[in-house]
Amino acid sequence: MSDLDFYFDFSSPYGYLASERIDGLAERCGVTVHWHPYLIGAIFKQTGQSPLVEQPIRGDYFRHDMERCAKLQGTPFQIPARFPYAAIGPSRAFYWIDSFDPILARQFAHDIYRGYFADGLDMSNPETVIATATRHGINANDLRNAMSDPKWKQHLRDVITRAVERGAFGSPFFFYEDEPFFGNDRMDQLEQWIKSRS
Structure with a gap:
């Protein structure tokens, strides 16, 4: 099986929508997906961008588009009360969980996304993130310690650095054999590309 890198921000509505589709794409294409949460706020500082909803005129359009895309995709969605947010806690938690159980880490990622964009939970609160993880039998104190551990702080910084070096600038962002796809x-185009290369 070939590899597909999936970069996303837990605060990104389009990243959320992609996360609900990525497993089906992987199955149809026979690829192994590597999930990479990162912080597009850090990317924005380097590219001069700003969150879509904060941009004049474009912000209103994208708020409408997010809801429309979710509806067409059949994915539960609401714009959270606190949106966007710096998804540092969920990202560090993901990498710690991924270090010992990648499948569980993906389940956790789905729960974080759905909790935030479908249920309106405040994922900027570390305790909400921890409560989400404990549903999978993860020890709350272990995760709390991991989220403040310098090792996982640095790991997230390294992921962001590597993403920038590869040319990622938003969420979701994909690389298949170093071919980039954004959004x-x-x-659908990504799926066509993968199938054309097999």
């Missing part, structure tokens, strides 16, 4: 709306 949930490019996933």
